[in-house]
Amino acid sequence: MTIGANYSSGAHPATGGDLVVLGLETSCDETAASVVRLTPGGTATVLSSVVHSQIDDHAAFGGVVPEIAARSHVEMIAGVSERAMAEAGLGYGELDGVAATAGPGLVGGVMVGLSFGKAAALARGLPFVGVNHLEGHAVSARLGAPVAYPFLLLLVSGGHCQLLEVRGIGDMSRLGTTIDDAAGEAFDKIAKAMGLGYPGGPALEKLAASGDGSRFDLPRALLGRKDCDFSFSGLKTAASRLAQACETDQDRADLADAVQSAIARQLAERSERAMKDYAEKHEHRLLVVAGGVAANKTVRSTLEAVAARQSFSFLAPPMAYCTDNAAMIALAGAERLQLGLTSDIDTAARPRWPLDEARALADPVHPAGRKGAKA
Template identity: 40%
Template structure:
């Protein structure tokens, strides 16, 4: 089943074709350079860029893959969570194609697609314990199958990715700042006592990184010499001072340890056959290593997507969309976009 995946939930416009669980091709347009001017994503600009680039990307994808529109069997689209304006652009494009080509339409939960994305590269053993770490979400799921996700713990305020971006902004690092914190952190050893591990003195599986963000902000007020005078300082070949590198390493370590504590706690409640690490922050070097060490200790296989599948992409939408389509699940043209903060219903129509 040749499935077209459409991803426009945030600031990446991405399209991909998947057939029988294999990636045929993908096209993607990043908006990083545009939003970096503002130090973060501007929703109105993001939706306009999706509108501008979707059709050219679609034409490019078909040409690269040697595919015609009539060859597409199923159209999958990210319905949420995400920026509402951005989601609506992708949803409108998907509905138009489905109507014009008389093809079935399936809406995909963006978070579930992230968790299953590694299935494009390796087999996932179910049930699995999934840790999703991104800019907007830090969630733990017990995944019994691609059709059965149980949310065990969730973000209560700031997600891990948001904390990375905010701390990078405090330090006057370029956007997106998480990659710079990760790189600088490798230049020094962390001080485990520098920042508190947030929201771990409890017995639940939820996350809260707002307190950590505040702790870093207060530290930098007392040590403002660590804040770069200009983002332009971070040019190719830039090496941070040892003190700045140590701050980044300590912050990085604190987030990684917090994730490990909560995931270890979840393993005492459920018995998975594998652990999945997914989402944009799953590309972080220390977080990947920390969760890999935990899996070795627990004698569980780690399902870790390649870094290109950690960030938002069309391949994960097409892959999960095909799984849903093969199972006979679809949506009508009344499919709605679901913004961040609202629960996505399991409202598929059984074909």
């Protein structure tokens, strides 16, 4: 059994022409399928993008239940894929390849999409690519417009928080990571402590719009550190305790605003340090923010301001491609196919799979980005 995707060189399925790829994403609580066309020049066109959300299935539990998620993926994957093909107006015979998330994520869910993708590729004699979910997020900004490599990436979501130098597909190095909780995890757990339900991040953002966070003094982590790492556990603990003392709706709104501002501030502070280091090596200065937290407007505006201060251009994916989706998986797969890279059909699902695996194996402090978990 092959661990990970174990990419190997193969025949280019459409040398010199466009590539049309079906992508599948089942790493958490969305069952998604998408068809993307990629030109030799790097222009990506999303022909379809279908996402079946499981929010209602998990809301009563206050978070994602892995077994429920996996069962839902089994029930939905075939129909979601057929709908994506129908909306693209294509038959399977018009595809140049199939790509599916192979990890990291909830392994039961990953196995569903990975198995379906392999079966679709085998049945039609198509190349198959097992995609790192994080690599999908890394290239997601290229779904909106052609983006030249290299660029500096802030990858920030519920399961991971990293700063990466992205030199190309499969060529990324980590500049900083969270040493405890991810930013999106902090958003969700603080929202849960405030009784805001699931999913917590968007609910907290909505409540913060009517708040004044200046009345709360929340901790600022890792001040004075010369690296680009993050820490959100102290903020999460302090805000959760304050939530217990909130008596009115305005108290909760003010705390929500304070939390949102504190998370955005730390993301900006650490990103600014990375920008200074990055600028010493590269003339092309672009900061890309991707992942579910990139949909937060306060986070976006704060990062955009600090990028401008450092003379960096700023780019985030279209809102539809910030959270988990299959278009980013299809694009990552297509970029690998352009390089003639395919995956073995016995590629295994991985609950953990860091983008910079060599460094992760050599790093005893935070080997996989966040407690050795998704990143």
